[in-house]
Amino acid sequence: MNPKIERVLSRVQKPARYAGGEWNAVLKNWEQTPVKIAFAFPDVYEVGMSHLGLQILYHLVNERDDALMERVFAPWPDMEKEMRQHRIPLFSLESQRTVGDFDLLAFTLQYEMTFTNVLNMLDLAGLPLRAQERSAQHPLVIAGGPCAYNPEPLADFVDLFVIGEGEEVFPEIIDLVKNYQKHRDREKFLLQAAGIGGVYVPSLYLVEYKPDGKIASIKPSREGVPERVTKRVVKNFDAAPFPDKLVVPSTEVVHDRIMLEVMRGCTRGCRFCQAGNIYRPVREKRPETLLEQARELVKSTGYEEISLVSLSTADYSQVARLVGELLDEFAAQRINISLPSLRVDAFSVALAQEVSRVRKAGLTFAPEAGTQRLRNVINKGVGEEDLLRAVQSAFAAGWSAVKLYFMIGLPTETRADVEGIARLARQVLETGKRLGVPRGKLAVTVSVSCFVPKSHTPFQWEPQDTQEELNEKQALLKNLLKTKGIIFRWHDSRQSFLEAVLARGDRRLAAALEEAWRLGCRFDGWSECFRFDLWREAFRRTGIVPEWYAYQKYDYDDILPWEHISAGVSKKYLIDEHQRALKGILTGDCREGKCSGCGLCVTLEIAPELSGGKEVAPLQGAV
Amino acid sequence: MPRYRVQFSKEGPARFLSHLDLVRTTERALRRARLPLAFSQGFNPHPRFSFAAPLPVGVAGEQEYLDIELEKNISPKEIISRLNMVFPEGIRVKEARPVSDRAPSLMATLKKARYEVEMELSGPLTNSALQGCLDSFLALSAVEAATKKKDRQKTKDIRPGIYRLQGKVEQKKVVLEMELQAGSSGNVRPEEVCRGLLEKCGLPVLLQTCRIKRTGLFFEKSSDSRESGRTATEE
The missing domain is CATH 3.30.70.580 (Pseudouridine synthase I, catalytic domain, N-terminal subdomain)
Structure with a gap:
């Protein structure tokens, strides 16, 4: 270990975050590997190491002879202080080299509240923040992940964004970097990169504004640069590269288990959900493939738990069969199977019951809204009876705690909808009592977040509720939920407000983002670190009105800040869905065989891949 | 089994x-x-x-x-x-x-631990001055060390748990070797000894630079010598 780093590690909390040396970490020969990539997760180690995408790309790149990937995470404030004081630049875990020595610095953007950490990591690496101030002696800074679907707030800081699934695009970028190493002409590289499908080079686009502040146009500034960048997706997901080894953290991380990705995408079509739109189409792996992958991973990691991950695992066509076969194979080795999310129905509870010998943690359900009317608006096809039946099965099966997720601030929400949340929570509590769950043990946790309108969803045109409105709704719920047995948890409306600003913002936000970072904003998603006062000050100093972004109601004709980025879902579909939402009309799941006309399969020349499920024929006229 | x-x-x-x-x-x-x-x-x-x-x-x-x-x-x-x-x-x-x-558990028979501690010096120190310092420290009949139990400040006497203490000066560092009581009762931590040396005998060291290595564990001798760690038989 580098002695300077080692000395500092003795003084910080949780030094294992920075020590490296974990099982299955890959340390390649630096001199003999042409392309060096630092994968940067702009949050703390325990969060970053819980991210499956990191493991997939780490494996994909390190399998190649001509490239290496090492990891770097955001240092916690105590470590940052030590690093600045002792002039230790941001370093990778594997070789403890400074990040500035790598060819590519690749950020994953999982949530907006990590943006100041991105800037902080650039600065700690000794790189100029702004892309235009960097030169060929600096690494290329790239970024991907869900927040790259509205990349504009980070447009001035990042050289290129990857829109869509990294497995598809990364190999092409690596090849282009090898070429770049011959000529070292950044501009030439970026221009060529812009020709790769799914690559967005923000410096090659010109944004003009109207007098009212809205966007007048977003246009490529050079020939050969596409007007619209469409996401890339993996076709034949069953055969997609998947790691046979995972880096096994030595210290406890948030998701500390084998993550077996059973499918990608979700077709439920919840209208607030960005993931449901950007990860389309739904693609399942075959149970045989998954069983084989599980076998390999159990051997190579030593983990005692396998989690079946996806956006909605209970929807996986072969889930019952897969769970049964995994249990048969691994029970003797005392390996547990777990399901990260449950659908609101009895089937899901039965599944959970099958996999868990111990009813330790409570079960979590997400009805999202308190009344049937509002659940129809958001296309959450869940009835009150579904929820009550689900919790009945849960209590009957021996669980005594359930957690319910809701949102407030959804479009068209009224006081009755908010009251509906409390009413539903009380019904769940009553169900528990009726089924004889012991008083002291019975617990219903009601977790309420604030709706944030996200890009590429039918609600992208909708404004966010004001902080005052959200606070009032929270106060109302606090009052209504004052009951023994109910635990009420809510989200800081100031954080949700900032999330909305960053999620809906354009390039002009760069100034405020940079100023907030200069003032000391870091880890904005962590309530103990969040400094809304500093953010306010940053907006004031840069003359940016954050309310304008969060509370803006867009027209269908407006050019949205992310208009030039396509998730493959047609604008016509999003408008139709928005209209249906306002009328409270449900839209079916295309998994059932009836295409809902989102236009994605036609645009991306792909089809849903269902394992033993139905064929879905896309509506041709939908785009 | x-x-x-x-x-x-x-x-x-x-x-x-x-x-x-x-x-x-x-x-x-x-x-x-x-x-x-x-x-x-x-x-x-x-x-x-x-x-x-x-x-x-x-x-x-x-x-x-x-x-x-x-x-x-x-x-x-x-x-x-x-x-x-x-x-x-x-x-x-x-x-x-x-x-x-x-065989009894390792934890139950643990008696002592040996440590090697390195610290940077905050001022000049010769080997003989160090020896004098260690001697006067060991001559103390009691050494109070602060402990914290459930947010209540308490003190304990660590002197009885110090079995051996030696050291030498190496360039700008001091390297100490100590054998301390270990286990469920009377456990002494090497940092406590270092703090004592600084506070009681004025050893010129920077506590925050302290680097500790545990170099051995000593277990109670039992009738069957195979049942304890090898190092147990040393003393």
């Missing part, structure tokens, strides 16, 4: 693992080693293994001990080689030998 006493070292990046991290890492390594692990009973079975003494975060260990229970006999050589293939960087197994399944 066959029980094996394993001696290992914990250095390099692994020294930054907490005891809980080490437990977790060991369970996964044992699973990767595909040894016939004995599991605990109950709803949530875990492989049966136990350590002699937790190592604090940041403290390296040269000769640590761990007992592992297996369902059948495996040659110690095989255990060593399998474990060394699956432990992460910094954890190395040096020895393994069978112990009686009736």
